[in-house]
Amino acid sequence: MPALPQFDAYNVLVVLFAISSVSFLFIFGYTIYYWLYKRHHGVKKGVRTIDPRDAAVEEAIKIVDDARGKALGLLQEAHLEAKSILQDSQEVKSSTKEMFEQKMQQLAQKQMQAFDVLAQDLMGSYRTVLGKEKEESLKSFVEISDALKQQLTSEVRAFAGSMKQVTNDTESNIRSGLKTQYDQVSAEMGNLATNLKRITAEAEQGMKTSLGSQYELIQDEVGGLSGNLKKVIEEAEGTLKSGLLEQYTQLKNEVGSLAGSLRKVTEETEIKIKEDITHEYEEARGVVHNFAESLRKATLETENVLKKDVKDEYDQIKKDLQTYKEDKLHKMDGLVLGMMEEVARDVLGKTMTGKDHEELILRSLDGIKKTTNFKEL
Amino acid sequence: MDDKQKIALCSAIRTARYSRKVVSLLRDMADNLYKTDSQDLTTSLEHSMDEDLLAVLKGAIQTSSEKTPMEAEARLREVIEYIRNLEEVSFVIPIHPNKEFVKRLHDWCTESIRRDILIDFTVNRLMESGVLMIYKGHYFEYSLENLLDEYFSTHNMDKIFKLEM
Numbered sequence: 167m168p169a170l171p172q173f174d175a176y177n178v179l180v181v182l183f184a185i186s187s188v189s190f191l192f193i194f195g196y197t198i199y200y201w202l203y204k205r206h207h208g209v210k211k212g213v214r215t216i217d218p219r220d221a222a223v224e225e226a227i228k229i230v231d232d233a234r235g236k237a238l239g240l241l242q243e244a245h246l247e248a249k250s251i252l253q254d255s256q257e258v259k260s261s262t263k264e265m266f267e268q269k270m271q272q273l274a275q276k277q278m279q280a281f282d283v284l285a286q287d288l289m290g291s292y293r294t295v296l297g298k299e300k301e302e303s304l305k306s307f308v309e310i311s312d313a314l315k316q317q318l319t320s321e322v323r324a325f326a327g328s329m330k331q332v333t334n335d336t337e338s339n340i341r342s343g344l345k346t347q348y349d350q351v352s353a354e355m356g357n358l359a360t361n362l363k364r365i366t367a368e369a370e371q372g373m374k375t376s377l378g379s380q381y382e383l384i385q386d387e388v389g390g391l392s393g394n395l396k397k398v399i400e401e402a403e404g405t406l407k408s409g410l411l412e413q414y415t416q417l418k419n420e421v422g423s424l425a426g427s428l429r430k431v432t433e434e435t436e437i438k439i440k441e442d443i444t445h446e447y448e449e450a451r452g453v454v455h456n457f458a459e460s461l462r463k464a465t466l467e468t469e470n471v472l473k474k475d476v477k478d479e480y481d482q483i484k485k486d487l488q489t490y491k492e493d494k495l496h497k498m499d500g501l502v503l504g505m506m507e508e509v510a511r512d513v514l515g516k517t518m519t520g521k522d523h524e525e526l527i528l529r530s531l532d533g534i535k536k537t538t539n540f541k542e543l
Numbered sequence: 544m545d546d547k548q549k550i551a552l553c554s555a556i557r558t559a560r561y562s563r564k565v566v567s568l569l570r571d572m573a574d575n576l577y578k579t580d581s582q583d584l585t586t587s588l589e590h591s592m593d594e595d596l597l598a599v600l601k602g603a604i605q606t607s608s609e610k611t612p613m614e615a616e617a618r619l620r621e622v623i624e625y626i627r628n629l630e631e632v633s634f635v636i637p638i639h640p641n642k643e644f645v646k647r648l649h650d651w652c653t654e655s656i657r658r659d660i661l662i663d664f665t666v667n668r669l670m671e672s673g674v675l676m677i678y679k680g681h682y683f684e685y686s687l688e689n690l691l692d693e694y695f696s697t698h699n700m701d702k703i704f705k706l707e708m
Contacts, residue, residue, distance in 0.1 A: 527674040530685030
């Protein structure tokens with residue numbers, strides 16, 4: 167086991183002496199150095215020694231004064247800035263309001279002018295279309311009426327022609343029949359006269375030959391007979407002629423009455439056709455009138471709808487502009503208020519005394535008391 | 544301890560901070576009741592409490608019927624419990640209140656809220672001015688910031704601008 171080192175009193179004293187000597191030398195040297203340093207700086211600058219605490223106080227006062235001056239400058243600048251902003255905001259408010267009203271009036275006038283032009287164009291186009299439709303309808307009705315008239319006229323003409331033809335044919339047939347009978351009767355009468363003349367000649371010859379004396383008598387009797395015969399023939403011819411004339415007259419009267427009734431029927435048909443056409447025309451006119459009325463109503467409805475739409479749009483734009491304006495004004499008010507609050511808070515907070523604070527606290531508590539029922543809490 | 548004594552005790556203490564000190568002193572007194580003479584303890588309280596409070600405490604603790612230390616301890620414990628259970632209302636204010644202002648505040652509380660109540664303070668130097676009151680978990684902020692906000696939001700701005708101009 168190694169032996170522990172033994173402390174010797176001599177060694178301890180030597181070490182202590184050495185430490186004290188070194189410390190003494192160090193303190194002595196530092197003192198000399200400090201004395202020389204102070205002397206050197208005092209002589210060099212020629213300024214007497216100043217207490218650092220006084221310098222610090224002066225420096226602090228200077229800093230505080232500078233800070234106060236800067237703060238006052240900032241406060242004045244803020245006040246001037248707030249004043250100019252407030253003036254600008256008022257000017258902006260009034261000028262913006264006037265500009266807005268002018269713009270709104272211009273916009274309203276433009277909208278009204280555009281609406282008038284639109285309404286006039288719409289009415290013009292509707293009138294044009296209505297006139298065209300009316301003209302085309304009238305034209306088509308006139309064409310239909312002409313076509314119907316022509317067709318009916320041609321049919322009536324054809325009917326009248328055919329009736330005339332039939333009448334003429336009947337008349338010619340009757341005439342030819344009467345002529346044939348007349349010719350036949352004339353021929354028979356001619357033959358009868360020829361035979362009678364031949365018989366008379368033969369009898370005269372016989373009588374002349376056989377009856378000498380009585381010839382003259384018989385000749386007279388035969389002459390009388392011949393005269394009677396001629397008379398009979400003439401009477402027969404007259405009777406025949408009168409009968410034929412009567413039949414002709416009757417036929418003529420029948421054809422005349424037939425033509426009259428045909429004319430009457432034709433006139434009635436024409437009147438009826440005219441009435442029908444007039445009725446159709448009136449109906450078509452009513453339809454066109456109803457169409458025009460409904461078109462007018464539709465135009466008015468469209469106009470009203472357009473007016474309502476334009477008004478709604480105008481109201482919406484107005485409302486949006488009002489909202490925008492209020493929003494902007496509210497923001498501007500908020501900015502101005504915030505600035506004023508800052509200024510007021512800085513000014514009031516720095517200038518209120520303790521008494522002022524106490525009074526404000528008690529007034530605040532009175533405000534709480536007025537608005538709160540503590541028993542219900 | 545009757546109601547009159549209670550109200551007087553509360554009015555003499557006023558603040559919650561002082562009530563804690565009083566409770567601590569009264570507990571010491573109750574704990575040492577059997578070791579020393581009660582007269583000595585009362586004398587020791589004279590150096591630690593206001594005269595008004597001491598008078599009220601003496602009236603509340605010492606009665607003619609007290610004969611034994613146990614009865615005195617019971618009275619002390621009753622006073623301690625009463626002080627401990629008193630309601631508190633807290634205020635945050637920008638200045639440190641002096642004694643007169645504390646009295647005015649406490650008077651306001653006893654008139655407005657209830658007759659036996661203690662007040663407590665917290666000083667907030669960052670507040671510009673005004674007061675923040677806290678009672679039963681409800682906050683009533685009447686700081687200068689709020690007052691200014693309310694003022695500028697309710698008053699006619701044109702009037703203010705004209706005054707400012």
